[in-house]
Structures are given as C-alpha cells and as structure tokens.
Amino acid sequence: MHIWANVQLLKSEVVIKKPEDFQKVFHSDEVCFDILQKLRWPRSLKCVFCKKRNIYILNGATRRYKCGSCRKQFSVMKGTIFESSAVPLRKWFYMIYLITSHPKGISSARLAEETETTQKTAWLMKQRITLSLKIHLGTTEQTRKITNEYFMPFDKAIKVIHLAPTWLIKKLIGAENGNAINVERKD
Numbered sequence: 001m002h003i004w005a006n007v008q009l010l011k012s013e014v015v016i017k018k019p020e021d022f023q024k025v026f027h028s029d030e031v032c033f034d035i036l037q038k039l040r041w042p043r044s045l046k047c048v049f050c051k052k053r054n055i056y057i058l059n060g061a062t063r064r065y066k067c068g069s070c071r072k073q074f075s076v077m078k079g080t081i082f083e084s085s086a087v088p089l090r091k092w093f094y095m096i097y098l099i100t101s102h103p104k105g106i107s108s109a110r111l112a113e114e115t116e117t118t119q120k121t122a123w124l125m126k127q128r129i130t131l132s133l134k135i136h137l138g139t140t141e142q143t144r145k146i147t148n149e150y151f152m153p154f155d156k157a158i159k160v161i162h163l164a165p166t167w168l169i170k171k172l173i174g175a176e177n178g179n180a181i182n183v184e185r186k187d
Helices: 003-011 019-025 029-040 089-101 108-115 119-137 141-147 154-161 166-176
Strands: 055-058 064-067
Touching (some): 019 089, 029 089, 089 108, 089 119
Antiparallel strands (some): 055 064
16 A cells, blocks of 8 residues: 555544454554654654755665655654564554543553553653643643543544654653653753
8 A cells, every 4th residue: 555545544434443444444464654754754754863854765675765865764763652663653553542442441451451562662662652742732630630542533643642752751751650750851
C-alpha cells in the first residue's frame, strides 16, 4: 500500500470500535510506519538532527534515512517514544488504541495479555504513552477524577503521542520511580 493511502486511513471514515477493526486497518508495521512518517513530516522528509530536507533513503531491511547535509542516519522513530524499542510499531499503535479506548483505564497486566508482551514491557510502554499524552494534552483534576486515563479517539492520540521527545519521557519515568529529575536537556 502506498504511503498516501495509509495516511488516508486516519482521515477517512474508518471507525475503529473493536480490536478486530483495529487489526484490519493496521494490519502491518509498514502501514504504521507510513502513518507515523506522514504525521512527523507532512510535506517532505526532514533530518531530525539538522532539520534540512536533503535526505537519502537507505536500502535495507529497516526503513532508514541519511541526511545529505550532516551525514547522520535516522529512522522515523528517532526522537519519539518508539525509539530504542524492540517492540514492533504495530504493537505500539495497538497499545495506544487500547489505552485510549478504555474510559476507566486498563492495567498493564491486561495490556500485556492483549499485546502478547511481558507485563514489564507493557507497563513501560503504558508509562511512555500516558506521559506523552500528559505532556501534550495536560492534565486537570477533573479529567483525572472522571477517567483516570486519557480516553479519546485513536487518531487524535497518535497525532499527539508521536510529538513527545524521548529524552523527556525517559527522565519523567525515572522521576516517577523515585530518581531525581532535571528536565533541562543537554545535547
């Protein structure tokens, strides 16, 4: 399927009400990569390091790019919550769907069962996803009392989640686990 056809999935009238519907729409990692790429770079590819548009597509098993200006390699997942994860992007998208489609929240044990991952992996993924939502959508006491989580359409959630910087998510997860936090980024 061509990238534009995959991106149209988020804009179309596709209604995802059940996990079976999700599995039909997001049937492969390729579909998820196409959608994430179009969300990150709506007009054309841009280097995540120097922001230039002089990009080469590299051949290989994974979809990677190389900047013609700074000569660095990167993927569509660089700088997102999906970076440095061995979990397939399709499972990440499915977990985002599960988290945002349960109005009263969902446990990491249940997520692990649904996504066929370990409970520890599901817990970490859930932390990254919910922290990403908190960073970009904010949180109010009223929202937390009503839902306990972020309940929203999947298309809105994925548009917000891909924006969260990996370095901040990792620091916030460390802070929640009792580690000191310094939110100032040191490049």
